[in-house]
Amino acid sequence: MIAVYKALLRAHIGIGLAYRTRLTVWVLTSLFPLLLMSVWLAVVDEVGPANGWDRSDFISYYAAAALLWHTTTSFLIWTWDSDFRSGDFSFKLLKPLDPFHQYLTQEFGFRTIVIVILVPLLVGITLLVPALHYELDLLGWALTVFAGLTGFLLNVVMAMAFATIAFWTTQAGNIYSLWWGMGAFLSGWVAPLPLMPPIVEATGRWMPFRSSMGFPLELLLGRLDGAEIARSFAVTAGWIGIFLLLYRLSWRRGIHRYQAVGG
Amino acid sequence: MSRYIRLLRIFWGNTLATELQYRAAFWANAGLSLFWLVWAALGAGAYFRFAPSIRGWTYDELLVVLGIFFAINGFRQAVIGPNLARMTEYVRMGTLDFLLTKPVSSQFMVSLRHVGVYNWLDPLLGWGLVLFGLIRRDEPVSWTSVLAFALLTVAGGLVLYSLALAIQCLAVWTIGGEGLDDVVEGIVEAGRFPVQMYRGIFRTVLTFFIPVALLTTVPAEAILGRGSIGILVVSCSIAALLLFATSRLWVWSLRHYTGASA
Numbered sequence: 015m016i017a018v019y020k021a022l023l024r025a026h027i028g029i030g031l032a033y034r035t036r037l038t039v040w041v042l043t044s045l046f047p048l049l050l051m052s053v054w055l056a057v058v059d060e061v062g063p064a065n066g067w068d069r070s071d072f073i074s075y076y077a078a079a080a081l082l083w084h085t086t087t088s089f090l091i092w093t094w095d096s097d098f099r100s101g102d103f104s105f106k107l108l109k110p111l112d113p114f115h116q117y118l119t120q121e122f123g124f125r126t127i128v129i130v131i132l133v134p135l136l137v138g139i140t141l142l143v144p145a146l147h148y149e150l151d152l153l154g155w156a157l158t159v160f161a162g163l164t165g166f167l168l169n170v171v172m173a174m175a176f177a178t179i180a181f182w183t184t185q186a187g188n189i190y191s192l193w194w195g196m197g198a199f200l201s202g203w204v205a206p207l208p209l210m211p212p213i214v215e216a217t218g219r220w221m222p223f224r225s226s227m228g229f230p231l232e233l234l235l236g237r238l239d240g241a242e243i244a245r246s247f248a249v250t251a252g253w254i255g256i257f258l259l260l261y262r263l264s265w266r267r268g269i270h271r272y273q274a275v276g277g
Numbered sequence: 278m279s280r281y282i283r284l285l286r287i288f289w290g291n292t293l294a295t296e297l298q299y300r301a302a303f304w305a306n307a308g309l310s311l312f313w314l315v316w317a318a319l320g321a322g323a324y325f326r327f328a329p330s331i332r333g334w335t336y337d338e339l340l341v342v343l344g345i346f347f348a349i350n351g352f353r354q355a356v357i358g359p360n361l362a363r364m365t366e367y368v369r370m371g372t373l374d375f376l377l378t379k380p381v382s383s384q385f386m387v388s389l390r391h392v393g394v395y396n397w398l399d400p401l402l403g404w405g406l407v408l409f410g411l412i413r414r415d416e417p418v419s420w421t422s423v424l425a426f427a428l429l430t431v432a433g434g435l436v437l438y439s440l441a442l443a444i445q446c447l448a449v450w451t452i453g454g455e456g457l458d459d460v461v462e463g464i465v466e467a468g469r470f471p472v473q474m475y476r477g478i479f480r481t482v483l484t485f486f487i488p489v490a491l492l493t494t495v496p497a498e499a500i501l502g503r504g505s506i507g508i509l510v511v512s513c514s515i516a517a518l519l520l521f522a523t524s525r526l527w528v529w530s531l532r533h534y535t536g537a538s539a
Contacts, residue, residue, distance in 0.1 A: 049467055052475045056331050057324055064327040188305055195316060205323040 018111060019119060026123025047083060050204065051076035065209055070145040071235060075206055077146055078234050079227065081136050083203075084128045086166040086226035090117055091190045094177040098184055103272075114174060114261075121170055148234055157243065158233045164250045165226025171254055172222060175261040181268030197221070202228025208237070219246075222253035281385060289392045296394040306395040310351070314402050317343055317469075332473040337414040339471070342497045344406030345430070346468050349492050351399020352434055353465050357441045359391040361458040364448045373449075373534070384527045388442055407500065418500060425509050426500040432516035433492045439519035440464065440487070446523070446530040468493035488515060 054072040057064055067075075094117065097103040106113045140146045150158070176193065179186040198204055199214065201223035207215045218224050229246045232238050238246070296303065318340055325336040334342070364387060367373040376386045411418055444457050464487055467475075472483050472490045483489040495512050498504050 046463075046466060048479075049470065049475070052479055053324055053331070053470055055476060056474045057328050060331055061328045188309060192309065192312060195313060199316065199320055204320045209326070210323060211326070 019115070022116065022119035023123050023126070026120045027126055047076045047080045047203075054205075067206065067209065070147055073143070073145040074147060074235060075231055077136065077139065077143075078148075078231055079203065081132055082162060082165075082227055082230060084132055085125050086162060086169055088121055088166075088169040088173040089124075090121055090170060090173040091177050091187055093117070093120065094173075095180060095185055095187045098180050107272075117174065118170060121166075125166065149236060150234065154233065154236065158230050161230040161233055161247070161250075162226065164247070164254070165230060168222055168225050168250055168254050168257070171257040171261065175257040175264065178261060178264035178268045181264070181271050184273075197223030200224065201226070202231060206231070208232075220249060222250075222257075225250040225253065281381070284381065284385075285389065288390055292392050293394055303394065307398045310347075310396065310399050310402055314347055314406060317347070318406065332471070334471055334473065335414070337410045338497070338501055340410030340413070341407050341501060342471050342493050343469065344403045344408075344410060345433075345493045345496050346465075347403030347406060348400040348430070349403075349433055349437060349468065350465055351396040351403060353437060353461060354396040354399065355393045356389065357437060357461060358458050359393045360388050361441055361445065361461060363391060364445045364457060368448055368534075377531070383531065384442070384524055387445055388438070411500070414501075416502075419502065422500050422502050422504070425504055426496050428509065429491075429496040429499050429504075429512055432513050433496055435516040435520050436488055436491045437461075437465065439516075439523040442523040442527060446526050449530045449534050464489060465492065471497065488519075491515065 051072055054064070054067075054076075055069060058067075058069050058072065063071075094103075097106065103113070106116055109116065140148070173190065176190040177186050179189060199210070200207075200218035200221045202218070207218045207224065207228045210218065218228065225246070229238075229250070233243065321339050321343060322336060324331060325339075329335065331339075367376065367387065373383075373387070377383050379386060441461055444460060448457055467483055467487075467489045471494045472480055473494070475483060491512055495504070495508060499509070
């Protein structure tokens with residue numbers, strides 16, 4: 015199994031590297047978190063620290079958010095949708111390996127490239143920009159990386175669970191983007207959760223969206239205590255379990271309905 | 278001119294006829310647009326929990342900017358995006374050679390031939406939000422402001438069209454141009470907030486180099502009664518100039534086009 019994973023991973027990294035311009039453009043155009051940061055800095059300029067968040071907190075938060083966005087967001091649902099429509103999905107079914115693993119390695123492959131490009135860049139920027147400060151011990155860093163990884167895994171499993179809707183509708187992207195759009199407010203993307211209205215914050219802490227964004231970010235800024243960290247990991251693990259179960263159930267029922275359009 | 282309008286009616290009419298077979302998809306997308314609009318408006322409220330106004334913009338005024346952003350973003354998704362997305366293919370597959378032989382302007386063919394139908398309602402939704410923001414703000418709006426707003430909206434559309442055309446010229450040279458529509462999306466996305474909210478280098482770039490300010494901030498200032506005749510004249514001139522310059526650029530870049538299919 016490990017050998018299969020290694021081979022698939024290598025293949026998908028190769029595919030990703032073949033589209034270098036695409037990749038650069040993609041990295042360059044994702045300045046959106048920096049725009050959000052810019053607005054928060056304007057707020058701080060106007061009235062001083064918001065709820066105890068000052069300039070350097072916002073800069074540190076959104077710089078890391080940009081990296082997390084690139085490393086943990088799953089575009090799997092779009093690949094799946096287009097595979098469904100073009101008939102490529104049939105080929106994936108023919109291979110002697112559950113498509114789940116094929117999609118998972120594909121996602122991992124693309125992320126690997128992004129990490130290799132972005133991490134040195136971010137480390138360089140962190141050293142150059144004095145406002146960026148992540149005062150963490152080794153354990154803190156390890157927990158942050160682990161949180162990012164589990165968040166990414168949750169995103170993939172969540173996308174897979176939603177993707178199986180396509181068995182009934184031949185298209186799952188729209189429903190998923192509604193769900194994901196709702197998540198943008200509950201994840202800490204639009205604004206750090208502690209700055210949201212209490213009800214949004216409370217909801218966000220129990221939803222699956224914070225796992226890959228707000229949770230690692232707050233960890234990184236050293237704003238979470240032990241109990242909160244444990245609870246957040248538990249929430250992530252719980253959602254991974256729920257979505258895995260949903261995926262397996264839906265897959266088993268759905269695969270019989272697969273009509274192989276296109277091809 | 279009337280010939281081009283007739284052609285547009287045929288091209289776009291065809292697309293519409295095809296897509297109308299999927300009416301449910303159309304309404305689903307309209308619903309999705311409304312959902313995004315509401316979320317964007319609510320989300321912007323997060324910033325105003327801490328300050329009544331940010332860099333001279335209140336929440337109601339920001340809603341006006343957001344509405345204009347939505348309108349122009351709908352225009353991008355309906356008209357700019359579909360054509361831009363096909364540009365790489367045109368150059369790589371040699372379709373461009375074929376388009377050049379047509380007895381109509383090649384610029385027309387590469388930039389307006391295709392249309393997406395899912396976002397036709399977005400401008401209406403966006404202007405609805407503009408109206409909502411103005412009503413909430415509860416200050417009189419003069420007819421001259423409305424007129425200036427209308428002119429500047431057209432100017433903003435032309436600026437965006439010109440930017441997209443310039444990027445298409447780039448695709449002629451570089452051939453590999455996947456993700457070009459993402460660049461335009463990123464540019465328009467920056468128009469979500471008024472340029473005053475950005476700082477330092479961001480603001481300079483967005484005002485002078487990539488005129489994002491013309492897309493949303495300037496029309497918003499006009500309808501809020503903060504514009505001036507000077508800004509109106511300058512903005513419309515910039516739009517006209519950009520349109521002229523980019524169509525020259527298109528002709529010029531075609532001269533360096535060597536063809537791919539042969």
